[in-house]
Amino acid sequence: GNSVTQMEGPVTLSEEAFLTINCTYTATGYPSLFWYVQYPGEGLQLLLKATKADDKGSNKGFEATYRKETTSFHLEKGSVQVSDSAVYFCALSDAYTNAGKSTFGDGTTLTVKP
Amino acid sequence: DGGITQSPKYLFRKEGQNVTLSCEQNLNHDAMYWYRQDPGQGLRLIYYSQIVNDFQKGDIAEGYSVSREKKESFPLTVTSAQKNPTAFYLCASSPPGASYTSPLHFGNGTRLTVT
Numbered sequence: 496g497n498s499v500t501q502m503e504g505p506v507t508l509s510e511e512a513f514l515t516i517n518c519t520y521t522a523t524g525y526p527s528l529f530w531y532v533q534y535p536g537e538g539l540q541l542l543l544k545a546t547k548a549d550d551k552g553s554n555k556g557f558e559a560t561y562r563k564e565t566t567s568f569h570l571e572k573g574s575v576q577v578s579d580s581a582v583y584f585c586a587l588s589d590a591y592t593n594a595g596k597s598t599f600g601d602g603t604t605l606t607v608k609p
Numbered sequence: 610d611g612g613i614t615q616s617p618k619y620l621f622r623k624e625g626q627n628v629t630l631s632c633e634q635n636l637n638h639d640a641m642y643w644y645r646q647d648p649g650q651g652l653r654l655i656y657y658s659q660i661v662n663d664f665q666k667g668d669i670a671e672g673y674s675v676s677r678e679k680k681e682s683f684p685l686t687v688t689s690a691q692k693n694p695t696a697f698y699l700c701a702s703s704p705p706g707a708s709y710t711s712p713l714h715f716g717n718g719t720r721l722t723v724t
Contacts, residue, residue, distance in 0.1 A: 527709050527710045529712055531712075531715075537718065538615075538699050538718050539713075539715045541713075544712055584651065588709040596657070596667070599651035599652045600651055602650075
C-alpha cells in the first residue's frame with residue numbers, strides 16, 4: 496500500500512533560518528504529491544503540490560520538487576518567519592484511489608523563534 | 610466566500626452518549642470526507658461520500674456513522690461504541706470530477722472531548 500514518511504519533529508528554528516522538512520513516499524504508479532499546513536486550532540490548507548516527476552511546487556516562499564528517483568518531496572524555505580510556525584503534512588494520492596483517500600504523513604511541527 | 614463549516618469548534622460529552630458533528634459546505638463539491646486526527650499522528654479516514662445518499666467506510670469506521678441526505682451536508686455521529694472518541698475531527702471535500710491531482714479542501718475542525 497501507499498505510505499508517506501516525514502522527518503520527525505518537532506523542529507525549532509530561529510527567524511531567517513533555512514528550513515528543510517524531509518518527506519519520502521511509497522506508492523504504486525505515479526502519485527500526486529502535496530504539502531499541507533495546519534495552523535493552531537485550524538484545519539489543513541494546501542501549501543503546494545506537484546503532479547509529475549521533476550515538477551516544482553512553490554507558494555509563499557516554500558518549495559518542493561517531486562523526485563521520482565529518490566521517491567522524495569522535501570519542503571524547503573530559505574528564510575523562515577515566526578508566522579510560519581505550524582504543523583506541516585506531506586501527502587500523496589494516486590490514480591488508483593479516490594482523491595479523498597490521500598495518504599498523509601504524521602506531520603512535522605515547526606516552531607520559529609524571534 | 611465559499612468554504613466548509615464545521616460546528617461546534619469544541620464539544621464535550623460524557624462517556625456512553627452519542628454525539629453528532631456537523632459539516633456543511635457551499636463549494637458545490639460532490640465528494641465529502643471525515644478524518645480523525647490524534648496528536649503526533651497523520652490523518653485517518655473515517656468515512657467518505659462521493660454522491661448524495663451514498664457513502665463508504667474508510668480505514669477506521671468502527672464506532673462511527675454518517676448520512677448524506679443533501680449535497681451540502683455530511684454529519685458524523687460518534688457512537689458509544691467508539692472506544693477512544695476524544696480527538697480532533699476534520700471534514701473535507703473535493704470538487705466535481707476531481708482527479709488524483711486535486712487537493713482536498715478542509716474545514717477548521719471540531720475538537721471532541723469525552724470524559
